[in-house]
Each structure stands twice: as structure tokens, then as C-alpha cells.
Amino acid sequence: MKMKKRLLRVMIAVLCILSMVLPVCAEETTPRVTFENVKNTNPDLYISKEVENADDRYEMPDTRFTFTLKLNGELAEEKEYRVYDETGKEVFKYQDGESTEDKEGKLRFATTRSGNFTLLGGQTARFEYVGAGTQYEVTESETDGWTQIRPAAGTSLRGTVAPAGSSAEFTNLYEPTVPGQDTADLKIVKNVSYPDGYELPESASFGFVLKIGGKAYANQIYTVMDNSSEEAVSTGQTDTEGRFVLPQNTTAVFAEVAADSDYEITEEETEGWRTVGERVRKGAVKAPFTSVRYTNTQASFVVSKSLTEGTSEDDFTFTLLNNKNNVWGEAQYYLYGSDGKLLSADRKQTGTDGRFQLKAGQAAVFVGIPAGTVYQVKEEPQAGYVQRIPVSEEGYTDMVVTDSVEELTFMNEALDTTGELSVLKKVQSTTGEDPLEMDEFTFILKKKDGQTPVKDAVYAVAVGDSESTFKTDEEGRFTLKANQTARFRDLKPETYVVEEVDLPDEYAIAEADRIKEGTLGTEGLVFEFVNGYTPQVLSNLILHKLDENKAALADAEFGLFTTPLLTDPIGTAVSDQEGKIEFNGLRLGTYYLAETKAPEGYACLEDAIKIELKRESREEGFKLIVDGKTYGEDDTQNIWFEPVDADRQDVHIRVENQRSVTVSYAFGIGEHPAVQLPADSIIAKGTTGFKPEMPKEAAGYIFKGWYYEQNCENPFDEKEAIEEDLILYGKWIPETVNVEYHWAEGTETPADAKLPKKQTVRKEQPYTAERVTTSENWIFKGWYTDPDCTTAYVDGTTLHDDLDLYGKWQKVDAVLRSADLTAYTGGTSMDKDSFPTARFLLSVNEGVDVEVLTFHTSDDQTFTVSKADAGTELVIPELTENYVHSGDNADYEDDRAAGIYTIELENGPITAETADGQEIAVTYDPGQLVVRYVSNPDMALADLGKITTDVEYGSPSKARNTPVAYLDRDAEISTNGKESLGLLGTLDEKANIALLHDDILTGEAGGQEYKNMLTDRAMELLPPDSKASDYNFDYAYLDLINTNDGNVWVSSDKGSTIYLPYPQGTGEDTDFMLIHYKGLHREYGMGIVPDVELSVANAELENVKIEKTEYGIKFSVDKNGFSPFGLVWKKDGQEMPKPVDPPKNDGEAYTPTVNQAVKTGDTANTWIWLVGIAAALIAVGGVYMIRKKK
Helix, strand or coil: CCCCCCCCCCCCCCCCEEEEEECCCCCCCCCCEEEEEEEEECCCEEEEEEEEECCCCCCCCCCEEEEEEEECCEECCCCEEEEECCCCCEEEEECCEEECCCCCCCECEECCCCCEEEEECCCEEEECCCCCCCEEEEEECCCCCEEEEECCCCCCEEEECCCCCEEEEEEEEECCCCCCCCEEEEEEEEEEECCCCCCCCCCCEEEEEEEECCEECCCCEEEEEECCCCCEEEEEECCCCCEEEEECCEEEEEEEEECCCEEEEEECCCCCCEECCCCEEEEECCCCEEEEEEEEECEEEEEEEEECCCCCCCEEEEEEECCCCEECCCCEEEEECCCCCECCCCCEECCCCCEEEEECCCEEEEECCCCCCEEEEEECCCCCEEEEECCCCCCEEEEECCCCCEEEEEEEEECCCCCCEEEEEEEEECCCECCCCCCEEEEEEEECCCCCECCCCEEEEEECCEEEEEECCCCCEEEEECCCEEEECCCCCCEEEEEEECCCCCEECCHHHHEEEEECCCCCEEEEEEEEECCCCCEEEEEEEECCCCCECCCCEEEEECCCCCCCCCEEEECCCCCEEEEEEECCEEEEEEEEECCCCECCCCCCEEEEEEEEECCCEEEEEECCEEECCCCCCCEEEEEEECCEEEEEEEEECCEEEEEEEEECCCCCCCCCCCCCEEEECCECCCCCCCCCCCCCEEEEEEECCCCCCCECCCCCCECCCEEEEEEEEECEEEEEEEECCCCCCCCCCCCCCCEEEECCCEECCCCCCCCCCEEEEEEECCCCCCCECCCCEECCCCEEEEEEEEECCEEEEECCEEEECCCCCCCCCCCCCCCEEEEECCCCCHHHCEEECCCCCEECCCCCCCCCEECCCCCCEEEEECCCCCEECCCCCCEEEEEEECCCCCEEECCCCCEECEEEECCEEEEECCCCHHHHHHCHHHCEEECEECCCCCCCCCCEEEECCCCCEEECCEHHHCCCCCCCCCCCEEEEECCCCCCEECCEEHHHHHHHHHHHHCCCCCCHHHEEEEEEEEEEEECCCCCEEEEECCCEEEEECCCCCCCCCCCCEEEEEECCCCCCCCCCCCCHHHHHHHCEEEEECCEEECCEEEEEECCCCCCEEEEEEECCCCCCCCCCCCCCCCCCCCCCCHHHCCCCCCCCCCCCCCCCHHHHCCCCCCCCECCCCC
């Protein structure tokens, strides 16, 4: 079972809102800009790293993870950020590493020129003042030994920064590799990705084909695990082709696959779903397990609607456009409410005009649009609202569907329009084609008579969080772009006329709607102008492709794009024998012409050609701008016009290709990291200034550059022309750091202590500090990272910088040691918690008089120890112990989680002084508490009486329905078999001895339930021809415990007599056999005894002598003779066969005998069952960080 170790992530939300007024220079165009009011809202972006452990048996390395940040599509170069750890403390950077200590010498955290930065697990990077409406993309680089699980591997997190800030959270799973094992589990994980916070509308199953060693893995059994609960839900079997089917969010576990064998997994296509990454995965099976993760998604992008404050029942209208800027009709989406729940199970569609509507709090999740598709979403303006996010009235442009589903946030602010005149400008397509460029539209503001212009009238146009302020000109003219609103706030209440004039040729408006008239009152006045857009073809583009000799060049492939992303072209063509390519039907807008494939032997154009067709004026038509340069009719060399008719003239562009050479990359001689080399570069022959591709950064190595020779003697010179194919060799050198050792200053050190020498070691590698020999009467306290020895160094820490270690010694005068104990979950102790009461043993050096010492705790309590008590186990009420679970190093408030606990002191360290004030060094040596499993820890803590029965003395007087232990009246009871540990009770009650009887062993191992393992072992005492199906089997786990001392196990020096109730349907006339599984205690998986399979196999079987009485089945147990017992009888009530001698165990792991597996017990009164190990190994969810208080 996968054990998770999830680090706490603390978000520190800080909203910084600044308001300011910025001057803006006047423009030459009308209307004139006078000033701009800016509401400068700059929220922060938080990027967090969480880590989980797939197997808690192995420690996770302290790894740095690398991220790349883009803001508004550009790399965030050298952008400063702050770092916080998992507790919320700020982390500072110094020359010698990172620390939460705020001191002088701090260095800044900043991204590289490539936008890269690193985080440790549990850390959060805070990028301040990013700004509302900023689009971000965060990508994590692959890290050896780690798998990105949230978001899915190979995907990034993309979004728009909200006014209150935004966060991006990455989670990686550590999957250890352990060499030297013969077999391993192969886990094929199927996840379904859907936008966070939205209910998944559909479920699906997915087909796979598995090959091992190149052959179909046919007819193989696998277990299906639920990815959320991590519990087995079913089993399956591959068919003869190795095919199997997995439901979403489950894992197929193939057990005992040969380690180091090659696997090939192919996911079959599933209609309506796309696979993130490659469908075919190959690799080697590594022990203890190998996980291959597949993620599928059907979501393409999300459009969400919200208001900055409050809510509204108004409908807000949006338009979806495709890569050609055509309206996208019948695009499918699911509609969601503010709680992320589906408002309808049926898919909805955009209208034929590409429009759809949302209310505030609603979201549309679009599905079925392939990755790589270019799209655009914009919102129509609405009276009474201003769009704050996105910051452009054009909405979200040049968007591309990727495996990282992006949420497009549209956030409006409701306006107070009291006394305002608002002029809204809308454009609607008449043909389905939307404008490629945002044209400006001209209006005239007049008074009621329709003749008198309102000049110098101030109006505001909001763009995102900023607002620009303008004035009308002398003629009352002002301009707006589509989707903008002009707000006149200072007009006097009277009747006004607004007239739209000088419409561009592509736009039309009914004459009745071109002039608006209305009276401005206190409630405000809105004029809405809607133009119909009918595109006009202005030009065809004819490309002339030539070679280096000016001859026509055929077979050059080009694509014409409307986005600089160069994805999803609006047209493709190949040059003909005359070298000509033609793209027809260009209209106003910006285009990108890119060569996608060069003829053989030639290099592609390095950059796309940017072509802009812009409106000059209504009279002069359009102007042509190519790569930033404006061309006229007199240009004839490489770009020229050819008139076609009165309304159209074609654009001709001549492009030359050069012969190509190939630059490839290889590793030079010497050590290098396992990084992927750049792909070959195909460039024009004779190129100078070529910049080779840079390899990915590799932790622990420095890339020194590219060289001409494999021995890396002569570095590549960018100034040299490349006339032929070239191989460049990369050179790396390992990074190193220095580790220097010191004895702690101001502390006493043994005279014979030897300080380790300074070392130079590999950077980014785990490092274990040097060991020192302990001197007599001294304790080496360990290595610390600071001179004051407050922060201990942890062996295995990955070194990123030089390290100074400080060794600390302590002279030993007295040792306080806590006694080791073993108990079961539940019970009470002296202070009413469920842990046993700790016992302490004090020993002092020769020459130290213990009776003159006063001991002090850290919480100012004192105690003394008499000479008689020194050297014996004591209960010291002044000491407060913590029980720290070895599995997760957490302090637990109760013992419901079985395992090994270290008995630490909460109010330590302990100090001591003599009567004259002389300080005596005291060392605390923590003992261990082993808590054995019970089947239901919560029930045991709440009502222990359900699984225990108090012992009785003497002989029974009546039959009981639970097992009962009878003790000799003169028996002496000892804790854990040691009289020195005493027999303790609570503060209110004395010790209470009871017989523990627990529940069934419900887990599995090796494909068989544990109870069936016991049955298989029991069959060893029956004749070889016996069949398990002919017998009933009941099992009991019994032990004596002190329920008033944390359920510590106890023993009676005279043994115990046990009476078991007869199982239902049996009695004194039934023939039974009682089997004792000697030494099979509940300490599996703790490192104390072998795992359950081997423990069951190694248990010695004993045929216990029984006596059938009117009070039950009677048998005797010696002082330490408790462990599981099995009761066996024949189903037909006949006499049991004579037991045979069991075979000698060879110490090998238990091998299940499948044909003997039976359902244990056919009776209703199955008395007491053995504990479920699988459940007991998991730390219970209700366990908190606690302290045990006295």
C-alpha cells in the first residue's frame, strides 16, 4: 500500500492595492489624451511544491525542483521572489545556504534569465506585485526519482492572476529504486484530469495492451486499486494479447514481475478523451515497484464569470472565435454553478454566431476541442459594468488548447452610473468572420439641437484596472474601439445627441440607429451602437521562392498564421515549379508567413515573416507593413504591389533560400549528466553568428560549452561561418562543495578527540557527516550547522553550497534512561491517557553522590532520587513524556497507531546541580514503546471491554460467552515479564489484569487472506489426504494485559487456565483440536519480527491438550505462552483424526496453498478473531500532533 507523506503548505495571502495618478503624454491623434487615473492593483502569485512518498519504508531525499515561469507569454527573467517553508516562516538566502533566521548578509531570490527558479519540498515562492489580469504559466522540469502527479506529468499550470492573488501547486511522488531484488510490482495508474473544483460529468474505462520482454503479458492476474482510498476493489486478468481495461482513477497492480525486465504499455484510444503525453510507454521494471502513469482529459478550456463584489442575475454574453477569427458555432460545453456542480448533465452548445451566456458565478467547461487548436474568447460590454479581467477589451486572444487546461476568468465590476452618459460600442459579424484588427469608430457629441457640438467634454475609457481619460475635440468628436465604453461623468442634465460618423467600409449601421438622442437625468443615460461587420478582401499574397542563384525553387512548404505562436494555420501551400505560392482572401489584419519545410538540401527561413495590412484612411485604402517596415507602390525589389481591380491589389514577396548544413550535438569525453542533447539544427550554409542550442540545466554539473573536438580542446566560435555539417561536443564538469569541520566554540572537548579533515565533495549529492570515536565518559552530541549548535545536521542532506559543521561534546555525569515497554492499543495509565506510564532508570558516574543532587526540568519542576532508588525503574511524576511514532516522527496523543514509539521528554533536557550549585551533566537515553495491533483502535480507546475480560481467580462457577483467564490466588503478576517494572494502576484505581481477545486478521499478502495462511498451517497437523473444506476453523488471539497501565502485557508466574466458550452448534460431545501458533506476536512490519507471511510460516505449531467441561473448553498456558490459537473440528461432527507431526520449516517465506483457502468458520458465533495487520499499519486520520501531559 502506498503511504503518503504530504508536507503542510501554508499560503500567505497578501493583497497590495495601490492607487495613484500617472501623467500621460498627449498623442497627435484626436481626441487628445490629457491624463490617466490608474487603480494599481498588484496581487501576488504563489507557487508551491509538495512532495509525497510512495513507500514510507524509504526516506525521501531532500531534492530541489526546478520551475520555469512565464508571465503574459514571456519568460519571467531575473524576477525577484520570496520563499516560505511549510510552516509559513520566511526563508532567507545567504552565501552559505538558506535559513529562516533573519540576519545580515541576505541575498535575493530571483529567477534566471531563462525564467527558472527552484524550490524544496514544502516551500512556496511568492512573486509579489504580479498584477491582476496577468496570464501566467508555470512548468516544472523532470527530476530523477520523482514523478509529477498534480498536475499530470508533462503538463503545466496556466491561469490569470485574480485581484486577490493566485496560486499554483505542484505535487511530486517519490518512488524509490532498490537494487538486488528478483521481482517487483508493475503499477499502471489511470487518472482522469478535469479542472479543479468542477464536478466530472462523465465516467469512462480505458483499454491497455501490456508486453513484458517484448511478448504479450497474456492471461496474467492483476489487482485493481482505487486511487483515492488505495484499497483493492477487484481483480482482473489480461487476455491472450495482454489486453486489459481500467476504470478511471484506478491502478492495475501486476505482482512479482521479473525485476529489470522491459515493459511496453500501449493505451488504446477512447472516444471523447485524449491522452496526456505519449500513449506508448517503454521502460524497465525496477524494484520494489514501478509506476507508469496515464492521464486522460476531455476538457479543453474553461470560461468563468464573476464580479468583484456581490452577485447579479444579469446574463453576460461571450463570443468564441476560431483560429481564422471566425465565430465558432456549436462548440460543446458543460455549464456549472458557483459550487462547481453541473447545472445540467447535458452538453450545451454555442450558437451559430459563436455566442453563449453566463451569469455571475457560472462557468462553461468546453470539451472535445483538440490540443493545438487556436481560439479566442471575448465578452460583449454591458451597461452598468466594466471589465476588470482580462485587461484587454479584445478578451483572451491567441489562446491554444493544451494538455494544461486553462481557466479564462472574466471579472466585471458593477458601476455606479448615476448622472452619467455612457456610450457603448459593439460589433457583430454578419458573415461569421470577426475583424482581425480592432478598428476605431468616431462619434460626435452634440446638444439637443443636433448642431451644437459639446467640445472639451471629459470622458473615461476603462481598460482592465486602469482608466484613461480623454476630451472631445472642437467638433465634439471622440473615438472608441469595439467593446469599449465612453463614460461622460460631468455633463449637465439636459438632452444630448450622439452620432456615429465616418464608418469604415467593412462596417454598417442602420440610419435610424446611427443617431441616438436622450435626456440625461440622475439615473444616467446609455447609448448603445451596434455595427454589422462584413469583411472585405483586400489582397492576395503571392510568394516567389528562389534559390541562392535566383532560380525558382519548388517544394518549399509554407503556412499562413494569424498568431505569432505559429499554431493551427489558416492556410498551407507548396511552391510550384515556378516557385510560386498563393494565399487568397487577405483582409485587414496581421499575418505570419512561416516556412514549415524546406526543399531537400535547403534551410528553412529562420523567422516567420510578419505581414500587416492596416487601414490608412477611407480614401487611401490600406498600407502594407512587412517585418516592421512600411512598403509603398514604388518598392519593386523583393516586395511589390500588383493592382487587380479598383478595390484590390495583390502583394508579392520574393524569398530566397540558402543551401543547408546540419549542426548536431554529442557528449565530449569525460563525465557528463544524463541529460537529453538538443535536436539537430538545420541552418543556411555560410551562417555566421550561429548560437548553438543549450542543454537543460543538470543538478550537480556545470556546462562549460560546445567544442569542435570530442576531447573539448577548441571552443566553438560563433563568428566563424559554418560551411559544412558540424558536430559540436558538450563539456561538463561536476560541481563541488567544501565541507569543513570544527569543534563548537566555548565548549569542553575531550583531549583525544580527532577533528575530521576538510573534504571536497560533489554538489547536489547526499552527504553523510564523518563519524567520531566516542571518548570514555564523554558523549558526542553530533554535528551542527551553526557555531551555537542549535540546528543539527541531518545525514543524507543534499549539499547545494559549502558546509561548515560544528561538533559538540558533553561530559557524562548522570544518565536518565526510560525503560522499554510493550503494550497493546487502548487502556489507561496513571494520568488517564492510553499510553503506559513511563518508568525511568537513573545511573551516575562513580564519585557522584546522587542524594545531594537536585534535578530540574525545562518547565521549572524539580525532583530528587534517593541512593536506594538509583539503578531501579522509577515513576517520576515531574517528567512529561512524549511518544514519538517512528513511522512519521510525530508526537501522538494516544496509541491507536500501532508501531514503535520513542519515549521522549517534553520537559527536557534535564539538568542537575549539587547543594553548592555545581552543575552536573545529565544525558537522557530514550527507551522504546512497542504498541501491538488491535483490530479496531478507535473502539479499543472508546470501549476496551468489548475485547477484554477481567481475569478471575480460582475455578469457574458458570459458563461464560467470552474467553476467561483464571489465575492462581498466589500468582505473582509482572509487567513485561520483569518484576522491576512494577504493577501500576491509575491515580484512582489499582492495576487491573484482563485477558485480551481481539478481532479477525482481515488483511492480505501474497494474494491470500491471513486467516487462510493460518488454516494452511493448521492443515499440516492433519493427515495428508484431509481437505480443509471438511473442517471448521476458529482463531483466537489471547494475551494478559493491565488495562489500567496502557494495556502493557503482563505474565503470571504460575501460568493461566483459559476457558473458551463452545462455538455455536458444538458442545461437550464435539471432538476438537486446539492449535497454538507459538511466538506469532503482533509486531509485523515494525522491524522486530519478520513480515506476516514469514512469521506465519516460522511459527511453531503445538497441539494443545484440552479438557471439555460444562464451563467451556479448558486449557493451560504457561508464563509467557500467549499468541494465536486455532480451534478445529469436523463439519460432520465426527471424531477428529489423530494429529500428525508438522513438517520442519526451512525458514522460507510462506507460500499460499490456494486450493486450501476456505471461509473461516461456518458458525454465527465465531468468537474472537485475529487483528487486521493492513489496517493497523496505517496512521489513523484522527491522530493529531499532541503532547502527553502530567
